[in-house]
Amino acid sequence: MMLDVDSLTHRYGAETAVDDVSFGIERGELVALLGPSGCGKTTIVQAIAGHVSPAAGRIRLRGEDVTDRPPEARQVGIVFQQPTLYPHMTVGENVAYGLRAQGIEPPRRNELVGEYLSLVSLETQREAYPVELSGGQRRRGELARALAPQPDVLLLDEPLSALDRSLRTRLRDEIARIQRETGVTTLYVTHDQSDAMALADRLLVMNEGQIAGRGRPRTLYESPPTPFVASFLGRSNAVSATVVDREPPTLALGEATITLPETETDVPVGTTVTCHIRPEHLTLRSSEGEDRSVTATVDRVADVGSRYDVTVTLPSGEELVVERRGEPPAAGERVGVEFSAARTVLFAGQKRADRAPRT
Ligand code: ATP
Numbered sequence: 202m203m204l205d206v207d208s209l210t211h212r213y214g215a216e217t218a219v220d221d222v223s224f225g226i227e228r229g230e231l232v233a234l235l236g237p238s239g240c241g242k243t244t245i246v247q248a249i250a251g252h253v254s255p256a257a258g259r260i261r262l263r264g265e266d267v268t269d270r271p272p273e274a275r276q277v278g279i280v281f282q283q284p285t286l287y288p289h290m291t292v293g294e295n296v297a298y299g300l301r302a303q304g305i306e307p308p309r310r311n312e313l314v315g316e317y318l319s320l321v322s323l324e325t326q327r328e329a330y331p332v333e334l335s336g337g338q339r340r341r342g343e344l345a346r347a348l349a350p351q352p353d354v355l356l357l358d359e360p361l362s363a364l365d366r367s368l369r370t371r372l373r374d375e376i377a378r379i380q381r382e383t384g385v386t387t388l389y390v391t392h393d394q395s396d397a398m399a400l401a402d403r404l405l406v407m408n409e410g411q412i413a414g415r416g417r418p419r420t421l422y423e424s425p426p427t428p429f430v431a432s433f434l435g436r437s438n439a440v441s442a443t444v445v446d447r448e449p450p451t452l453a454l455g456e457a458t459i460t461l462p463e464t465e466t467d468v469p470v471g472t473t474v475t476c477h478i479r480p481e482h483l484t485l486r487s488s489e490g491e492d493r494s495v496t497a498t499v500d501r502v503a504d505v506g507s508r509y510d511v512t513v514t515l516p517s518g519e520e521l522v523v524e525r526r527g528e529p530p531a532a533g534e535r536v537g538v539e540f541s542a543a544r545t546v547l548f549a550g551q552k553r554a555d556r557a558p559r560t
Pocket of ligand 1: 237243392
């Protein structure tokens with residue numbers, strides 16, 4: 202294991218920011234730490250880097266306990282959300298800075314600066330000052346500076362969030378390429394689920410200081426272990442239902458009954474469940490179907506370019522968003538909404554927040 206975070210807890214005053222978090226990252230892996238603002242991601246990064254001394258828990262790098270070591274005695278590279286290149290130094294000098302601190306002699310330093318600037322496609326900007334670079338180029342410069350000392354672990358803390366969407370996507374692809382080429386073990390911190398899904402070998406989804414789900418991105422997306430993961434990782438509708446039969450699983454949604462033969466559930470008959478289903482796994486029918494659809498009224502239709510997001514209201518008053526590729530129905534129309542049997546995930550208990558996914 203290249204990085205091992207063991208039972209990490211950290212508090213700011215009375216507030217617990219990170220609560221008994223454990224995970225490991227294998228050599229060469231890219232793991233994304235994903236969660237909403239304030240869930241404790243940056244605190245974990247700071248604890249790994251040595252800028253925060255945790256209240257409890259250990260950090261190990263290459264099997265060695267580094268919890269009590271200062272940041273400069275850990276082989277960790279970091280790129281932060283905000284630009285941190287030294288403004289009075291050229292790009293080349295910025296990249297050389299960490300190498301000098303490691304005691305690397307000038308000729309080798311020079312070579313490494315060239316190598317890493319070329320890796321991030323910034324070789325022609327070696328003599329430029331940060332103020333002369335675009336936002337994307339500054340990020341590249343920071344990546345080169347973090348990578349040149351060949352750290353055990355690269356920590357990327359929301360490195361793209363200050364950039365516009367198209368630059369973001371380009372740089373995300375670049376990060377994926379650079380990570381593949383260098384094989385550097387990487388922890389990528391983000392609140393953006395599409396960045397995390399696109400980049401990560403493995404995901405750690407965080408909520409309120411704890412890990413709410415972990416696993417391969419596709420597996421977590423398709424079989425979310427908790428309602429939080431279901432709604433945070435992509436868009437998900439949550440509707441309340443009652444289990445009325447188990448063989449096959451049959452749910453009552455208000456007046457309607459739907460049968461979901463491929464859905465797994467071990468909750469007893471009579472239990473209230475929250476039924477999570479993604480907008481792309483719902484289909485609109487002109488009328489109510491046999492066993493997997495409920496009648497609803499179209500509330501509004503949003504044209505988002507590649508598709509329509511159709512918001513419908515169930516008789517219970519709950520809203521569902523349905524993705525539609527073809528011509529959408531009009532507002533006010535009565536429709537049948539069909540649930541994809543294999544894609545409906547049930548959780549015991551009432552849903553927590555009464556909200557449909559963003560359209
Ligand atoms: P963001 O994406 O907004 O940076 P995050 O997931 O990285 O959020 P943290 O920055 O680790 O979360 O913060 C976790 C919690 O700890 C938050 O409630 C935050 O307000 C609090 N916190 C963070 N840093 C401090 C600090 N220096 N002093 C007091 N409270 C802090």
